[in-house]
Structures are given as C-alpha cells and as structure tokens.
Amino acid sequence: MRCLVLLFVGAIATFSTTLMAADNAGSDCHLVTSNVDILICKDPKLSLLHKLMVDMYQQVLTQSMVSEASVIKETQKNWLETRKGCLHQSDAQRCLVSTYHSRLDNLTAINATVLAPLATYSFHDLKDARYNGIEDIGTPIKLQHGLWAGEPYQPGGSVMPQVILLDDIKAVGSMTESNNKMAVVLLNYSPGGTGQYLYIAVVDKESGHLKNIATQFVGDRFRVKDLKILNKKIILDVIQPGKNDSACCPGDVVQHVWHLDSHNQLIEEPNTRKIVRLTPDILSNTEWRLESWRYGDPVSAENDIRLRYINGHFTGSVACNNYTVSVTSEPRPGFINVLKQHTLVTEKQCNNPLAAEQQQRYLEQLGGVSQFTYFAGKLALSYQVNGQLGVMIFSKEPSSYNQ
Template sequence: MKDSVKLLGCLVDVGILLGLIVGCGQQRAVGTDGVDESSAPTVTMPSPAEVAGVTLNGIYDDAITLVVGEYEGEPFEPEGASRPRIHLITELMPHGDLNGDGVDEVVALVSENSGGTGHFLYVIPLTTIDGVVQQLGSALVGDRVNIRSVDVKDGTIVMQTIEGGPGDAACCPTHKGTRVWTMQDGVLTETVSEIEGPFSLADLAGPEWVLKAFNNKETAPETPEVTLRFDLEENKFVGSSGCNNYFGSVESSESRKLTIGPLAGTMMMCPPEVMDVETRYLKALGGAEGYGFNLGRLAINYPGSEEYGVLLFEAREVEATE
C-alpha cells in the first residue's frame, strides 16, 4: 500500500513538472508595454526587385501590377497605338523612415503615359509587411516634370524640380520648384508646393559635377574622373578633363541654350586611354548647345555624328576650405 502511495506521489510530481514545462513552452513573448511581440508583423524595406513587381493603386481606376518595372495595358482602340503605360524610374529610388516605425520606406517614382506628349510623374512610398509590399499612398507631381533631386530627409520626401511656371509652354518647363510630402495620420500629404523663378546657369554653382555618362546608353569610365564646376564670379566652367585641368567661358540664354568659349588648360601627357577620354569630353563640352536635368543628373547636350549626345553629371558637394 505504501509503495502504491509513493508511486502515485511520484506520478503526480512528474505530471506537475511536465505541466510546468509545457506551460512554459506555450507562453508568448510580451513586451514591456504589454503587447504580444510574437504576433507583431515583420516590417522591412522593399528590395529593388520587389518594387519592380509591385501592385499599384491610385493611378488608374483599377490596380495594376508592374512586370520588371513596366506596365502596358490594352489599346484604347482596337489595333490602336495609344494605350496606358507606366514606367518605374529605377535610377532614382530614395529611402528613409517616413512613418516613424524605425524601418525605411522606399519612395518609388513612376511615369505614366496614355498616348500623346504628356508624361505624368507620381511619387509612391512603399513598405514590406510580412513579405508583402504595401503602398502607403500616392501623389501626382505633374506633367513633364524634370527632377533635379529627390531625397528623404527627417521623415519627409523633398523633391527639387524644373516644372511649368508663368509663361511656360506645356512642352517646355523652365521654372524651379520645391515639393515636399509627409505622412500625416497615415495619409501621404503634400505640405509644400512652391514655384520659384526660371532655372538658370547660376543654379549650377556650388557643387562639383562628376561625369557619369557620355549619353543615355554609354557610361563614362570611373577613372580618370572627369569633373565640372560653374564659377559664378568668373562666369566660366572649370574642372578636370581626366588628365589636365581646363577652363572656358560660358554664356546662356533664358531658353537654357549654351555658348562655350574656347577651352584651355594644362598640357600634361597621360596614358593613351586617359587622353582618349579627355579628348572626347573636351570636344563634347566645347560644342555644348544646351543644358537641363535628366532624372536628377545635370544634362549638357552636344551634337553627335548621327544624333545629339548628352553629358550626364552627378552632383558632389565641395568640402569647405579654411
């Protein structure tokens, strides 16, 4: 009898122990604020590949899905050429924390065209929740807006533009603009929309411009580095052409046409491949006929053998010297 009681006691003790173990295993992690952390969604920043295949709302009546950054709908008329098209601007994809959750959102920029000459720019913040890309809103920037720069700063989207202003034809915007959006109560809201005076050569002063491409299809070599600065006081371009330093006077009209004076510079000799880059660059810059911006890059147009070329530069801030 005593042995039976002892055995029963042991079984009870083991049962209690197993119950404690199982009970501990079933407990959920609870944060200091009492929130069940195990059920919290996983929030991450979308990858470029995810953005290129995202489903978007707010552009057309129905949602559309990008395929490798592109969307092409059915023609408006049977066998017609005009159809809805959307293009993801992959060259500009700024990111930053817009909603204060500690995780960066990606700002997608897309261009919409449904035939004709209009190209409508949209700004669309995106996040990824539990592996699914979700849209936090959308805002129309405008028709044929040229982007000078776009960034996420202190929880806001800040875009510097060249867009239509007083006296501009629809085809040819010339005015500087500043656009700012923030998330307010979960809604993407434009808080600043300012149109300033016409864009001019003086707006190139300040940063150093680093050559990135000789045209839209041919990148420039990283070395030697080719640079350009606009000297506002002397009204001239100066910089490095890869081997030598160069300078030359520059004039511009209100329509952003350029006239470059004879370019001069130092006379060092470098390896043939460096001299080839220098010769090509100086010839293109010396024949430059106009300037503007292309997806955040300074674009200087020059005549080519078959079609116009474009020198594309990215801005780099110049360190202050004491």
C-alpha cells in the first residue's frame, strides 16, 4: 500500500494544532490553550475566516516554487505575530477580522501571480504546470522544470515523495466534440520506496493558462511504448507485468484506451486488442535512430545511426555503411541474443575521419546487447562490452509505422 504523503507538515506547524482540530470538529474547541486561539474558536465568523485563510495558504504554498515557498512561510510567521497583537487592542474581535481579511487579500494576490503567462503545450510549459489527482498526495502540486518533491518523511531525511513529468513523450489532439486541442502527458510518482507509479494527465487551456482537468493511475513500474490521441481517445501502449512476471521484468505488451466523458472523467474502455509478449517481433515496422551511446553520452548531431528489426535481424546504417546482424529471442521477455559472429557490413570509405571509430564502437555495443525494453516511447538496448554495462537509447523516426 502506498504511503500517505503529508505535504503540509511544515506549513501547518505554524498554526496551533488544537485549533486545526477545532476547525475540523467544533466539539474539540475546548482543547485550544492560547488566548487568540480560544477567541477565534469561539467566534463563528473568525473560525470561518481562519479556515478560509488556512485553505488559501496551503494552496499558495503548494503551487509555489521552492524559493517562493520559503518567503511565503516567513511572511506567514510575521503575520501570526501581527495577529497575536490584536489581543492588546480595545476591540480584539474587530482587529482579528481585519487582520484575516488583509491576509486573505494578500494570499489571493500571491496566488494570482504564480499563474504562468499565456501557455502552450510545449514541454517547457507543461513542466511548470500544476497537476492533481495523485491519490497519495491528495492536493494539487506545481512542477518546477518537470519535478516536484515533497517534504521528507523524517525531518532532515533524504527519502521524500517525488513526481516527475516524463520527458519527450506527449500527445496533443482533440478529445471532445468541441474539437479543442488538449495535451496528454505522463507523470511518474515515486513515494520513496520501490514503487514507480505511472499516471496519465490531461491538460486543457483555460483563459490562456494550462489546467490539468483529469488524471488517471495506470500502473506500477509500467514501461511506456507509445502514447497518442486517435479518434478522440487516448491510446497508451505499455509493457506491464504478466501473470508470472516479476515486477522488475514486465513482459506483456498491452494497449490501454480511455475517453474523456462530459464530466472530465477518464473512462477506460475494455481491452479488445490481443495481449502479446515482449519479443523482438514487437520492433518490426519501426525505424529507430541512435540518440545516446549510454546515459549521459549523446550521439553527435552529424552522426546518423539507424536500426530496424526485420525477420530475425537488426539492420540499418552507421556512418556511410549498411549492416545486418542476426538476433534470436530468449525465453525471458525482452531478452535477446545478438549473434555478432553473423554480422555483415558494407565496406565503403566514408568522408568523416571519425567514421571508422564510430562504426566500430556501435557494432561492438550492438553485439553486446542482451536485453531490450521501452522507456517513455524510446527503445533501450542494454549491452555489455569489456565488462562495462550500458544502455543505448534510440528514438523513433516520425515516418515509422508503429504497430
């Protein structure tokens, strides 16, 4: 069971815990101890203002970036001192009402400023949008450069909940009869343990700003093969654990389909497509381009290295030459055996002085591949060369037909 995330421990600590209990259950008002809390708890108008202020404060704090949140917390502490000073006024109730109204106006103004300017469905804007619907978190979150991190579970600890927007994969299209375009993105929620929970999030535009109108949990440790909007439906192809698969090594290739109803709820439709296993045949009819030799080692722009899978062979081009190498499938899903001794390569002399070195490196790494999978719509080939492990990442060519 996923851990419940306590987002606002630090924020709520600035208020009396007993007064917070009184806000939730009026019969607990006798638990408050400070004079100002007692006065607020006994006055219905002040109790309502306090609740409105707490809700607005939490909303502003959630939607703010980390640097902004620290300033907001400090101003809240200063305001609490001002509130306490009302006890020394001749009409403390009137002073408190005025103080709460002033703070509400201030927080409302801050909330308006954290709204981004007119937004687009670019990754730049989607990575700084607000999202909701992640059950364990329970409140809206604001990403900063594609990442949100909650409070550590233990004070000073390093384990904390995180949400990441998966880069380089999204779908934009119409999902309603109005034909207005919306964006669909993927969020990965990590509560701090082994779970990696995948969500789809639908983003619309409201008055020029991005608004997350629907979010749906997909599964734990699913690997994304493809995402698109077709005929007003979200189509998500994933690799997920089959009946006898371990969570680390999913082997079922499954297509999930949702439509957006009139209440902005994502409704998953029955699966009518046959579930197949993760074998090299899944790679057929798709052309891939190498974008990184391994994580953190991108392929230079002038290098165009291609790969396809056709009838038991990897084929493609590297430098100015073409190659083909035999591939067999292993019993475990996604595991393959590249028969590098069965490699054929043309022998053209390339103009690029680094071509021979790049060709040798690529063919060595390809010959050491033992496993493939998908990540955020990209192909990942795991290899071992001279005892060193790595993962080559390929992006799908737009012209490819993906079954």
